[in-house]
Amino acid sequence: MSERPKKKFIVTRFDPDTDDVPRTQEYEIPVEKDWKVLDALNFIKDEVDGTLSHRWSCRMAVCGSCGMMVDGEPKLTCKEPLSSYGDTVEVAPLSNFPVIRDLVVELEGFMDKFKSVKPWIVRAKRLAVEEGPMRQSPEELEEFKQFSMCINCMLCYAACPVVANEPDFIGPAAIALGHRYSLDSRDEGAAERNEIFRGEGTVFSCSFANECSEVCPKHVDPAAAVNQAKFAAVIDWATGLVLPRGGER
Amino acid sequence: MIEVLRHDILIVGGGAAGLRAAIAVVETDPTLSVALVSKVYPMRSHTVSAEGGAAAVARVDDTFEMHGYDTVKGSDFLGDQDVIQYFVEEAPKELTLLEHWGCPWSRNEDGTVATRAFGGMSTKRTWYAADKVGFHMLHSLFQHSLQFDQIVRYDENFVTRLLVDDGAVRGVATLDIREGVVRVILGRAVIMATGGAGKIFPFTTNGTIKTGDGMALAYRSGVALKDMEFVQYHPTGLPGTGILITEATRGEGGHLKNSRGERFLVEYDYGVGNKAELGPRDMISRAITQEIEAGRGVEGSYGTFVYLDLRHLGEEKINKRLPMVRELAKIYAGVDPVSEPIPIRPVVHYMMGGIDTDITAGTSLPGLYAAGEVASASLNGANRLGSNSLTECLVFGAEAGRNAVVFAKGIGDGNQAALVAQGEEEAARVDALRGRQKGGEKLSHIRNEMTRSMESGCGVYREQASMDDTVRKMAELKGRYADIGLQDSSKVFNTELVAAMELGAMLDVAEAVAASAASRRESRGAHTRKDAPNRDDQNFLHHTLCHFDPTGPRIGRKEVTLGKWEPEERKY
Amino acid sequence: MSRPANPNAMQPERPGRTRTAPPQLPPKFPFSGRYRAYTLFDWTGLIYLLLGFLALRVVWALGSGEPAWNHVIRDFEHPLYIAFHVLSLASLIFAGVRFFRFFPKSQLPRVGPVKPPPQPVILAGLYAAWIGVTVVFSLVLTGVLFQ
Numbered sequence: 009m010s011e012r013p014k015k016k017f018i019v020t021r022f023d024p025d026t027d028d029v030p031r032t033q034e035y036e037i038p039v040e041k042d043w044k045v046l047d048a049l050n051f052i053k054d055e056v057d058g059t060l061s062h063r064w065s066c067r068m069a070v071c072g073s074c075g076m077m078v079d080g081e082p083k084l085t086c087k088e089p090l091s092s093y094g095d096t097v098e099v100a101p102l103s104n105f106p107v108i109r110d111l112v113v114e115l116e117g118f119m120d121k122f123k124s125v126k127p128w129i130v131r132a133k134r135l136a137v138e139e140g141p142m143r144q145s146p147e148e149l150e151e152f153k154q155f156s157m158c159i160n161c162m163l164c165y166a167a168c169p170v171v172a173n174e175p176d177f178i179g180p181a182a183i184a185l186g187h188r189y190s191l192d193s194r195d196e197g198a199a200e201r202n203e204i205f206r207g208e209g210t211v212f213s214c215s216f217a218n219e220c221s222e223v224c225p226k227h228v229d230p231a232a233a234v235n236q237a238k239f240a241a242v243i244d245w246a247t248g249l250v251l252p253r254g255g256e257r
Numbered sequence: 258m259i260e261v262l263r264h265d266i267l268i269v270g271g272g273a274a275g276l277r278a279a280i281a282v283v284e285t286d287p288t289l290s291v292a293l294v295s296k297v298y299p300m301r302s303h304t305v306s307a308e309g310g311a312a313a314v315a316r317v318d319d320t321f322e323m324h325g326y327d328t329v330k331g332s333d334f335l336g337d338q339d340v341i342q343y344f345v346e347e348a349p350k351e352l353t354l355l356e357h358w359g360c361p362w363s364r365n366e367d368g369t370v371a372t373r374a375f376g377g378m379s380t381k382r383t384w385y386a387a388d389k390v391g392f393h394m395l396h397s398l399f400q401h402s403l404q405f406d407q408i409v410r411y412d413e414n415f416v417t418r419l420l421v422d423d424g425a426v427r428g429v430a431t432l433d434i435r436e437g438v439v440r441v442i443l444g445r446a447v448i449m450a451t452g453g454a455g456k457i458f459p460f461t462t463n464g465t466i467k468t469g470d471g472m473a474l475a476y477r478s479g480v481a482l483k484d485m486e487f488v489q490y491h492p493t494g495l496p497g498t499g500i501l502i503t504e505a506t507r508g509e510g511g512h513l514k515n516s517r518g519e520r521f522l523v524e525y526d527y528g529v530g531n532k533a534e535l536g537p538r539d540m541i542s543r544a545i546t547q548e549i550e551a552g553r554g555v556e557g558s559y560g561t562f563v564y565l566d567l568r569h570l571g572e573e574k575i576n577k578r579l580p581m582v583r584e585l586a587k588i589y590a591g592v593d594p595v596s597e598p599i600p601i602r603p604v605v606h607y608m609m610g611g612i613d614t615d616i617t618a619g620t621s622l623p624g625l626y627a628a629g630e631v632a633s634a635s636l637n638g639a640n641r642l643g644s645n646s647l648t649e650c651l652v653f654g655a656e657a658g659r660n661a662v663v664f665a666k667g668i669g670d671g672n673q674a675a676l677v678a679q680g681e682e683e684a685a686r687v688d689a690l691r692g693r694q695k696g697g698e699k700l701s702h703i704r705n706e707m708t709r710s711m712e713s714g715c716g717v718y719r720e721q722a723s724m725d726d727t728v729r730k731m732a733e734l735k736g737r738y739a740d741i742g743l744q745d746s747s748k749v750f751n752t753e754l755v756a757a758m759e760l761g762a763m764l765d766v767a768e769a770v771a772a773s774a775a776s777r778r779e780s781r782g783a784h785t786r787k788d789a790p791n792r793d794d795q796n797f798l799h800h801t802l803c804h805f806d807p808t809g810p811r812i813g814r815k816e817v818t819l820g821k822w823e824p825e826e827r828k829y
Numbered sequence: 830m831s832r833p834a835n836p837n838a839m840q841p842e843r844p845g846r847t848r849t850a851p852p853q854l855p856p857k858f859p860f861s862g863r864y865r866a867y868t869l870f871d872w873t874g875l876i877y878l879l880l881g882f883l884a885l886r887v888v889w890a891l892g893s894g895e896p897a898w899n900h901v902i903r904d905f906e907h908p909l910y911i912a913f914h915v916l917s918l919a920s921l922i923f924a925g926v927r928f929f930r931f932f933p934k935s936q937l938p939r940v941g942p943v944k945p946p947p948q949p950v951i952l953a954g955l956y957a958a959w960i961g962v963t964v965v966f967s968l969v970l971t972g973v974l975f976q
Contacts (some may be wrong), residue, residue: 023747024848042497042558042591054701058744058753063301066464068500068585070392071301080856087588103831103856105839106849108435109750114849115298116841127400129359141356143368149361151938156361156393160300165839169864172854175837185400191938192359216931217867219855235935243940436846749847 012038015090017048019060020100021110030107032098033057039090045078046085049099049111062111069225072161075102076111082166084225102166118162121178125186125204130197142194152191155184155233157226164220164230170213178209180220180230187233190240202237202244211237259680260440261673264292264409266661267429267444269416269471271299273391273650274629274657275450276398277351281658283405289662292442294411294431296466296755299399303452303464304650307391308503308581310383311647313348315372319380321345328645329822331377331537332609332638333782333792335484335800338820340616340634344645344652351651352384360397361386373578374508375644377537377829383644388505388581394647411442415755416470418683419447419478422671425623426478430683434755437748439687441680443673445665446624448657449475450650453608453630456759457767458715459708461605462494462501471631473762475612476769480620481802483633483815485610485766486774486784489641490542490717494604495590497559502582502601504643506567507534509578513545514564514598515553521563530829537829539640539783542603546717549602557600564598571595603717607646609637609783610773613802613815618657624668626661628653635800638817639782691754692746698737700753704760707734711767715774720788724775731768732809738764769803772810777801794824831856870927873920880917929955 014036022030035052046064053060064074069087076085077100079093090097105113135142164180165171171179178186183205190198205211214234221231266282268275271293282291295302314324324345329336356362356370363371363385375383386393402408413434420428420441428443454469455461476482492513493502507513513534515521522533527544529536536544545563548554554561567575567582572595575583579594586594611633618626618634629650636649707730714727738761745753779793780786802813831853838852859868890901904910932955933948945951968974 022850024749024850025747030850053753058700059747061745061750061752063297065297065301065466066303066306067498068306068464068589070389070581071303071305071464073297073301077856081862082855100831100853100856103854104834104852106845106852108845108847108849109747112750114839114841114845116843116845117839120842123403126404128404129357129401135357137350137353137357141353141362141370144364145368146364146366148368149364153361156396157389158396159305159392167855169855169858169867172834172838172852172858175835175840189359192361194357194359215867215871216935217864218931219863219867222863229934231931232934235931236937239935239937243937 012040015039015048015093016096017052018096018098019052019111021060022107023109041091043090044086045083045088045090045093045097045099046074048090048097049085060111061109070159072159075161075163075166076100077103077166082163082223084161084163087225102162104166104168104172105162113162115162118160118165118179118182121182121209122160122185124209125178125182125201126197127182127185127189129189129192129195130200131194132196144193148193151193152188155188155191155228158185158228158230159226161225163223163225167219167223169217169219170215174213176209177213178205178211180234183211183237184228184230184233187237187240198240199244202241205237205241206245211241214238259677259684260438261677261680262292262440262442264442264444265289265665266446266448266658267292267294267442268448268450269294269429269474270302270450270452270629270631271295271297271399271410271412272302272304272450272452272629273394273398273647274631274654275299275302275448276395276402277651277654278448278450278628278658278661279408280398280402280405281655282662283407285659285662287407289407289665291408292411292444293408294414294416294429294442296413296415296434296470298412299410300396301466302395303467304391304395304647306462306464306501307394307647308388308501309505309508310373310375310385310390310644311352311394312375312378312383312642312644313352313648314345314382315349315370315384316381319382323379324348324382326822327377327379328636328642329638330827331640331642332635333640333827334794334798334822334824335635335638335781335817337616337635337818338822339818340636342820343616344636344649347652347655348648351648351655355394355397355651358397358401360393363387373505374535375642376504376507376535376541377642378644383508385505388503388579391647415758416474417687417758418679419474419625420676420679421478421622422675425668425671426625427671428676430680432687432755432758434752435750437691437751439680439684441677443670443676445668445670446626446661448661449612449625449627449631450629450654450657451631453611454763454766455605455608457707457763457770458488458605458711459705460494460499460712462491462499463605468759468763469766470759470762471627472611472769473765475620475622475625475627476765476805478622478625479805480622480625481613481804481813482766482769483610483613483800483802484635484639484773485608485769485803486715486777486801487609487639487782488605488715488770489538489607489609489783490603491606492538492541492545492603493565493601494606495585496557496562496600496602498589499604500585500589501606502565502585502599503579504538506565506579506582509574510570512566512569513541514566515548516555516563517553519553521548521553528828532829537640538643539785540829542717543785545603555600560602562600562602565601566598567594568596568598607641609633609635609639609641610770617660618653619660624664626657628657639784687754690743690757691748691751692743694742694744698741700741700743700757700760703734703738703741704763707731707764707767711770715770717785719774719784719786721775724771727771728768728775731764731771735764735768765805768810772812773801773803776812792827798824866927870924873924876917876920879913925959929959
């Protein structure tokens with residue numbers, strides 16, 4: 009059996025009980041040619057250093073657990089082929105997030121922002137189950153479908169320069185998911201969300217860096233959602249001046 | 258002094274079943290407080306990876322009778338017919354509720370929900386959302402649940418033990434993974450919704466979190482695990498990674514081909530008749546295994562495989578109905594299904610077996626309910642039809658929620674001191690396990706030996722000698738597990754400690770699977786034996802029960818609830 | 830290693846019960862990779878600010894009689910001014926192209942019953958308008974039209 013080639017991994021480590029600040033640790037391991045970056049991390053944990061902590065689950069780019077900075081770019085490590093990288097690979101926790109341990113970041117900040125946009129169907133009167141499913145044409149489904157593809161992997165937050173500098177900004181994924189519901193023909197909550205979009209976490213903080221959409225592994229295009237939300241928020245505000253309850257979509 | 262938290266209903270597991278149960282509790286009684294305890298954030302639950310669809314009668318040419326019969330026959334007549342009857346009747350309501358809550362079901366031109374064909378289903382009744390149904394269902398459920406303040410989430414909390422007092426379950430001990438602290442959460446009913454245990458096998462569609470934690474918790478508390486020998490091999494997983502390529506590829510018209518380019522399900526007699534690629538999963542997995550054994554498979558770096566050919570569907574249909582499949586094939590198999598066939602082989606996908614429950618989702622332990630893949634009601638008997646399990650999560654998640662509320666109202670709090678003492682015991686045990694340097698046994702090596710033995714003894718085709726070997730191997734591994742060495746003694750987010758506890762759960766589940774398999778001397782559904790190739794209704798038309806015993810698993814039996822459908826030969 | 834981001838970036842409302850390391854800026858921000866184009870785009874704002882002052886000066890000169898106007902026009906022949914105008918043109922084209930690239934996807938799929946045109950049509954329309962206006966202005970300012 010031929011020798012497997014080796015690669016060096018420079019991995020960020022941080023244990024709040026023993027480290028003042030994060031440090032890096034180097035590992036050199038044999039790798040297989042079709043491995044993803046995650047396979048290498050799992051090998052390190054299983055065979056070399058059991059103290060390395062990282063999140064992962066589905067390994068098929070749909071659960072959103074394994075987001076990390078690989079050579080300075082936010083990536084899903086289960087999706088990134090090792091062959092795209094050189095002999096030394098840097099793996100760090102996602103930028104812009106407080107770090108709990110090693111490659112594990114604090115997600116509660118996102119959960120707060122997420123909940124604040126009311127990401128659920130808002131209806132004045134709930135339908136009875138006996139009435140059956142609501143009707144929705146394929147065209148109506150297309151209007152919001154792209155924005156519903158978000159797996160909450162947080163790569164967009166790691167890439168966004170505004171998230172880095174303005175803590176109140178709601179951020180790409182949360183705005184995209186709020187907007188997804190506002191665009192859903194079954195929802196009646198657009199007015200409420202538009203008010204939230206004009207509020208403290210204002211969508212207008214977005215300066216269209218478009219980094220979120222560049223790094224999104226699911227082609228959600230959150231930049232489109234955020235900037236559409238700007239228009240929606242303005243139109244809602246303007247019609248609110250003229251009409252008593254704001255415009256109906 | 259251990260911290261004690263209190264809620265009315267505790268739910269362990271935040272996937273489709275757990276979330277549906279939480280919502281059901283709040284809807285039944287909005288004054289109750291629900292703890293949703295999950296070792297991962299809910300959107301990471303493995304529900305998210307389901308692709309094909311969820312079944313419920315929807316079309317005018319479909320009836321509950323037909324869905325019921327398909328399910329009973331698919332289960333090789335081991336499914337409990339009262340459970341199945343209830344399930345098919347509730348199914349459309351549950352999927353409708355999900356639609357009301359925002360699930361983006363794919364639609365027909367007229368705006369009604371679209372349905373597709375699926376294996377073993379006599380007509381189109383599988384509701385779908387492109388080919389990401391699990392993702393959309395999970396996220397719709399989770400996002401819908403966010404509006405209820407009564408649902409308090411304990412994310413990244415690993416339940417290590419059920420706390421039982423005076424004959425009923427009254428709480429859980431849970432390790433807060435982030436803080437490294439064990440806490441007690443007291444409640445009046447506990448719903449287990451932790452999913453299956455595919456990770457006891459080496460090749461599985463399952464993600465790393467599917468380690469059977471909830472099955473082990475119930476097992477160790479004296480509740481039987483039912484029908485554990487029935488492990489579903491999904492016919493079309495990618496070689497190596499085991500990543501799922503949905504049955505919907507066959508539902509939309511894909512063909513399975515051998516190394517000669519023949520559609521072997523049509524060319525040779527594998528019992529699927531003219532259903533061909535739309536036959537039930539156990540039969541197709543066996544057919545592929547036999548094709549490979551007959552030398553008509555294709556050699557690859559991860560073993561032998563056959564082909565799933567979608568080229569004739571055309572790029573437009575693939576992009577519209579199977580976009581995720583196209584992406585998965587490109588990223589993880591290096592092929593574009595528009596122009597090349599996809600390499601596939603059977604991989605472990607689902608456990609029909611699980612915690613012994615009945616039509617109420619209740620167990621033999623008062624206060625303990627179970628729903629979803631972790632449970633065996635038994636809806637799926639010896640073989641599950643594709644697209645029934647997502648609906649199952651909703652139907653029995655809701656039922657568990659409702660029944661847990663009724664139970665909780667009728668029961669007292671139990672002896673607090675006794676329960677807290679159990680919690681303190683757990684905290685001490687977990688603290689002792691963390692970073693124990695002694696011992697030479699490596700976690701990953703025990704795990705690998707376990708999966709290899711399970712593959713050889715409890716694969717698609719089984720026989721007594723190798724099953725018995727596996728039973729012995731699991732006992733040996735459990736002994737060696739007691740001597741495991743762990744490197745990480747940190748408290749904050751210690752994933753090695755969690756992996757060690759998951760391995761403990763997997764060994765318990767694996768021993769139950771192997772012992773149950775060794776005891777069933779017939780072939781039925783997914784349990785196929787070379788040394789007992791026929792179904793034996795005379796002697797084995799019953800459920801296998803497996804009880805925990807320190808000297809080795811104790812096998813028993815439980816009657817199947819028959820109904821209007823008499824067992825017959827299972828031909829398609 | 831990286832540089833710190835705002836210490837409150839992505840912090841939860843209720844602080845976590847273990848100590849966390851502070852958030853770090855994306856390593857390539859602001860001058861590497863794709864961030865470079867974004868940073869430059871942001872900085873063209875300086876150019877527009879200066880152009881704004883210039884425009885004020887021109888308007889003032891317009892209202893101050895012919896000698897003042899001729900003075901301004903002669904100033905514009907100075908190499909530094911020409912350099913500034915070339916830089917402004919480059920910035921506007923750079924910012925315009927970037928803005929046009931993003932504008933179509935920022936349109937809501939529907940406002941009431943009204944749907945926007947398909948994105949390529951919007952893009953084509955933006956360029957057509959830009960080029961058209963530029964041509965008309967050039968013809969007017971060079972005296973070909975309305976002389």
